Amino acid sequence: MLNYAYPFVPELTIFWYVMSFISGTCAGSFLNVVIYRVPADISLITPGSHCPKCKKEIPWYQNIPLISWLVLRGKCANCACKFPIRYFLVELLTGVLFVLVF
Numbered sequence: 001m002l003n004y005a006y007p008f009v010p011e012l013t014i015f016w017y018v019m020s021f022i023s024g025t026c027a028g029s030f031l032n033v034v035i036y037r038v039p040a041d042i043s044l045i046t047p048g049s050h051c052p053k054c055k056k057e058i059p060w061y062q063n064i065p066l067i068s069w070l071v072l073r074g075k076c077a078n079c080a081c082k083f084p085i086r087y088f089l090v091e092l093l094t095g096v097l098f099v100l101v102f
């Protein structure tokens, strides 16, 4: 017999799996920032996300975890230089890990 404590609603389990995954991809996106900037001794706050080649700032709608990488096929929308698959994989892996932890 399962005993769910309030406010956990079993019917909403899939919702919380999805929320865990989305939260994980956002955390993964931030991890990508840390992975790139900390070894290069660059601030984590400023400047905002930008293309390393053409330096153009990346707007929020081109900076959505997983989705933007797929839509833009891993390229800069401005200069079309390639972004490493690492960005996509770190976001995906962190999303999956969040789901597993949940």
Ligand SMILES: [Zn+2]
Binding pocket: 051, 052, 053, 054, 055, 056, 076, 077, 078, 079, 080, 081
């Ligand atoms: Zn660019």
